Amino acid sequence: MTLLAVEDLTISRAGDEASIVRAASLALAQGETLGIAGESGCGKSTLLLALMGIVKPGLTVTGGHVRVMGQNLGGITPEALRRLRGRIVAMVPQSAAMALTPSMRVGAQVAEAMSVHDAIPPEDIRARTTALFARVRLPEPDRIGARYPHELSGGQMQRVAIAMALTCEPKLLLLDEPTTGLDVTTQAGILDLLGELRRETGMAMVCVSHDIGVLARLTARVAVMYAGHIVEDRPTADLLTRPEHPYARALMASVPRIESPGLPPSIPGSPPPPGKSGPGCVFAPRCSRVIAACERVPELSPLLEGGRIACHAPDHGPLAPPVVMPEPLVTRQAGVPVIAVRDLVVQYRRASLLARLARRSLPDPVVSGVSLTLAKGEILGLVGESGSGKSTILRAIAGLWPPSAGSITLDGANLPGRVTARDRTELRRVQVVFQNPDASLNPRQTVREILAQPLRLYFDAGPTEVEARARSLVHDVRLDPAHLDRRPAQLSGGERQRVALARAFAAEPEVILCDEVTSALDVSVQASVLALIHDLCHARGTSCLFVAHDIAVVAALCDRVAVLHQGRIVEAGPARTVCTTPEHPYTRSLIGAVHRAPDVRGHGICER
Amino acid sequence: MFALILGRLGAAWITLLVIAVVVFVGVELMPGDACTALLGRDAVRVEVLENCRDRMGLNRSPVERFFAWAGDLAQGDLGVSMKRERPxxxxxxxxxxxxxxxxxxxxxxxxxxxxxxxxxxxxxxxxxxxxxxxxxxxxxxxxxxxxxxxxxxxxxxxxxxxxxxxxxxxxxxxxxxxxxxxxxxxxxxxxxxxxxxxxxxxxxxxxxxxxxxxxxxxxxxxxxxxxxxxxxxxxxxxxxxxxxxxxxxxxxxxxxxxxxxxxxxxxxxxxxxxxxxxxxxxxxxxxxxxxxxxxxxxxxxxxxxxxxxxxxxxxxx
Incomplete structure (x- = not known):
């Protein structure tokens, strides 16, 4: 029986009627699983919310409809819609930390999901809540309900959110990026739990994610969305191994994979903003296989081997392989290291007056006794989960948080612990690129002004020299000279991060420190930023300390890797060796968490 | 939590102390003093003015007077109104x-x-x-x-x-x-x-x-x-x-x-x-x-x- 049927659903912005979701059609039977993949802004979350009859303010349904168990969600009363939500269709939100009400105890929030539907007799609610907490494997299930959301960890909050969605045994579970923002090992645990619950209850699932690995583990079928259109809808195994739509292929190829070394290829250009796509196929402007027929919008039509595709010129060939870099040069390993960190200890909390009076002991240091070296021209990856101390080491080298003990040297000379104590040359030689360019670039400055600052500060460059250098920097990060006059808000996320890189390289540094620079970016954009960092460092002989939580990203880019766990380096060595033959159990669990992903893994993309 | 409350209370006391100092200094900076205000026209007669100042303790140094005033305050004594001549x-x-x-x-x-x-x-x-x-x-x-x-x-x-x-x-x-x-x-x-x-x-x-x-x-x-x-x-x-x-x-x-x-x-x-x-x-x-x-x-x-x-x-x- 059809549980969910979406027919020609179009959702548009209320003002200019630019469509966010365009003529989407989907069907899902009871117990089936479907993944929706795509990059930010492709309309996947809007589509998912619509499956619950929710359209965010500012958007309207301008065509088509959604039916759940035969009921048209657009045609039933608000009360009927309310009775449906949580009881028939339930949602696991993207970020449980934001989706749990901060002023309510988590037990009460789970109980509320039952009481508003009168699903359980009131006297049984408590017992049922405890049972649910036990089922999602929360510790102390009988007591954890008394906690507030902020007293739980990220993974625990996600488990509470899952428990909340399961209260009424829904027929359809919607998952919006269910593991984004969680550590890889936590992520693996949540995915295991979701898979297990699905097998036990037989509920259907629709999961939205930008992470193909997540979809591969949870769903039997995946629909790929691009600029509001569903472009390919295939069984997961087929999509992973032989995607046919050029966009789906490019998307699959841009995912870094630990088992195939090298930088993944990226997609040139950027997706059209809503309402700005041309009359023909939306992907045509970025597509390498454009033919005359692409001036017409392709229909989503069935494939012989199962699934659907919207393309006039599908590609059946093998996926583009990663670009394999040359082996690290031996000479890079020798010689004086540019940066040498010895026995670094960093502590965040200073003993407060009260703690000192009470003679309370300090918490364990965030970084305890880390030593590492960075050779000239080398890209060193620091990888670990949140709280492992990887960003703290970067902050200590950057002088943003002085170490409690240990030394940091630059070319053999001691580097002062505080950035304010460093002279101009020392500042110039070590540059930082932060995770979030939205926050690290001044929104009121144009790109030209952003780039001019380091040029004036470090080189006393005059106006003509600033202009010339700014132009060549913009060119080096593969942006257009026209971008010089834009402000950060007028740039896409990838473009902003390029500007941040250009600003760092403007100082002609010897070392750049990259703090999770790609974690806020889409995979295809991430691929291009990784390639850029690689090229810039190699062309200029700049050393790079690359901090990331994703070991596959580190493996793709870095010459050497150091794995951090609870403030200590547990394993270090050439990237390829560490990733193919990990020694330490923690490294193995990190790799296992991303590696285990597709159990349907076939050939082609994974074993190039 | 307890430390937080303690901290807030401490900050409140310090704020009050600062207010007391500012109020005192502000009044000190004003031209004339309590006696010139009280005596009005009579203040031109130096011996009357001096007499009044002696009586009210205004001849002591400002620091001394501040501590005397603040000490009284601490005991809940706000002093005596001059015009109304009552506590x-x-x-x-x-x-x-x-x-x-x-x-x-x-x-x-x-x-x-x-x-x-x-x-x-x-x-x-x-x-x-x-x-x-x-x-x-x-x-x-x-x-x-x-x-x-x-x-x-x-x-x-x-x-x-x-x-x-x-x-x-x-x-x-x-x-x-x-x-x-x-x-x-x-x-x-x-x-x-x-x-x-x-x-x-x-x-x-x-x-x-x-x-x-x-x-x-x-x-x-x-x-x-x-x-x-x-x-x-x-x-x-x-x-x-x-x-x-x-x-x-x-x-x-x-x-x-x-x-x-x-x-x-x-x-x-x-x-x-x-x-x-x-x-x-x-x-x-x-x-x-x-x-x-x-x-x-x-x-x-x-x-x-x-x-x-x-x-x-x-x-x-």
Whole structure:
């Protein structure tokens, strides 16, 4: 029986009627699983919310409809819609930390999901809540309900959110990026739990994610969305191994994979903003296989081997392989290291007056006794989960948080612990690129002004020299000279991060420190930023300390890797060796968490 | 939590000390002193002036006098008024009571009204009700108290004749008599801060309504009324509590004008009279009392917000 049927659903912005979701059609039977993949802004979350009859303010349904168990969600009363939500269709939100009400105890929030539907007799609610907490494997299930959301960890909050969605045994579970923002090992645990619950209850699932690995583990079928259109809808195994739509292929190829070394290829250009796509196929402007027929919008039509595709010129060939870099040069390993960190200890909390009076002991240091070296021209990856101390080491080298003990040297000379104590040359030689360019670039400055600052500060460059250098920097990060006059808000996320890189390289540094620079970016954009960092460092002989939580990203880019766990380096060595033959159990669990992903893994993309 | 409260209390004491110093220095910097003010024309006679200064201890060094004054303060002795030649405590005490009657009446009527209206307006955002109330609030905020006072007297006392225009009760009248005299001054006092709180509550409710947890509650199938009651309001009102405290404390500056306008026998009018009389010890004492009220209002609001916020309440140190 059809549980969910979406027919020609179009959702548009209320003002200019630019469509966010365009003529989407989907069907899902009871117990089936479907993944929706795509990059930010492709309309996947809007589509998912619509499956619950929710359209965010500012958007309207301008065509088509959604039916759940035969009921048209657009045609039933608000009360009927309310009775449906949580009881028939339930949602696991993207970020449980934001989706749990901060002023309510988590037990009460789970109980509320039952009481508003009168699903359980009131006297049984408590017992049922405890049972649910036990089922999602929360510790102390009988007591954890008394906690507030902020007293739980990220993974625990996600488990509470899952428990909340399961209260009424829904027929359809919607998952919006269910593991984004969680550590890889936590992520693996949540995915295991979701898979297990699905097998036990037989509920259907629709999961939205930008992470193909997540979809591969949870769903039997995946629909790929691009600029509001569903472009390919295939069984997961087929999509992973032989995607046919050029966009789906490019998307699959841009995912870094630990088992195939090298930088993944990226997609040139950027997706059209809503309402700005041309009359023909939306992907045509970025597509390498454009033919005359692409001036017409392709229909989503069935494939012989199962699934659907919207393309006039599908590609059946093998996926583009990663670009394999040359082996690290031996000479890079020798010689004086540019940066040498010895026995670094960093502590965040200073003993407060009260703690000192009470003679309370300090918490364990965030970084305890880390030593590492960075050779000239080398890209060193620091990888670990949140709280492992990887960003703290970067902050200590950057002088943003002085170490409690240990030394940091630059070319053999001691580097002062505080950035304010460093002279101009020392500042110039070590540059930082932060995770979030939205926050690290001044929104009121144009790109030209952003780039001019380091040029004036470090080189006393005059106006003509600033202009010339700014132009060549913009060119080096593969942006257009026209971008010089834009402000950060007028740039896409990838473009902003390029500007941040250009600003760092403007100082002609010897070392750049990259703090999770790609974690806020889409995979295809991430691929291009990784390639850029690689090229810039190699062309200029700049050393790079690359901090990331994703070991596959580190493996793709870095010459050497150091794995951090609870403030200590547990394993270090050439990237390829560490990733193919990990020694330490923690490294193995990190790799296992991303590696285990597709159990349907076939050939082609994974074993190039 | 305990350390947090201790810290706040410590900060409050330091603030009060700073206020005491500033008040003392401010009065010192004024030309002339208590004796020139008291003697008026007689001050030209040097021996009379010196006599007076000796009697009042004004010949000692400023530092010495500050510590003497502060020492008395610490024991609850505010000194002696020169003009009225009575202990300041006796002068200020009953008037402070009267002001508190006025302020509490204004607060008890105004705060719930402001919060309630703010929530109602936010839930009907951009609809006629919201536009009318929000615009009225904006106008009320910008009107000075003396204008409001004059208008209210004109409308309610002169045109409608519902109440007396000015308060005729003496400063030591029974509390109930004064309570009956409060409506007009209280409304004047409340109007400005009700508008302030209303606008703040409105924007906080609108912000919170956009939060993910509200959407989540909706996705759970929680009825809209319950979403407002259980999910929206507790999280929207909480951040406004410290600001409400601050607004109420700031209401004190309005007291001076409102009490003068309505001839209400409170500490605000006393302050105006004390300045007119150049009764410097009294001015010092009143300023300090204003400071004390301000500091304790903000302190109470902070502690209340802390007690109601589970995030702060359950924070482990």
């Amino acid at each position: 300041i405590v006796d002068i200020v005490g009953p008037r402070l009571r009267n002001t508190l009657i006025l302020a509490v009446a204004a607060a008890l009527a105004g705060v719930p009204l402001a919060i309630g209206l703010g929530v109602m307006v936010a839930l009907r955002r951009e609809r006629p009700f919201d536009i009318i109330v929000s615009t009225t609030a904006l106008v009320a905020m910008t009107m000075p108290e003396f204008v409001v006072a004059s208008l209210l007297i004109l409308i309610f006392a002169i045109w409608l004749g519902w109440s007396a225009g000015v308060v005729t009760a003496a400063y030591d009248a029974p509390a109930l008599t004064l309570l009956f005299a409060t409506p007009l001054p209280a409304v004047t006092l409340a109007l400005v801060y009700v508008a302030h709180i209303l606008r703040m509550v409105r924007s906080s409710v609108i912000d919170t309504a956009g939060a993910d947890f509200i959407l989540m509650a909706r996705m759970k199938g929680v009825p809209e009324r319950r979403i407002v009651r259980r999910h929206l309001l507790p999280n929207a009102i909480l951040p406004t509590i410290p600001v409400i405290g601050l607004t109420l404390a700031w209401l004190l500056s309005g007291v001076v004008i409102v009490e003068s306008a309505f001839n209400y026998p409170g500490i605000g009018r006393l302050a105006v009279n004390a300045v007119a009389d150049r009764d410097l010890p009294l001015v010092q004492a009143i300023t300090l009392i204003f400071g004390l009220i301000y500091v304790s209002m903000t302190l109470i609001a902070d502690l209340l917000a802390m007690a109601l916020n589970p995030r702060l309440r359950t924070r482990r140190l």
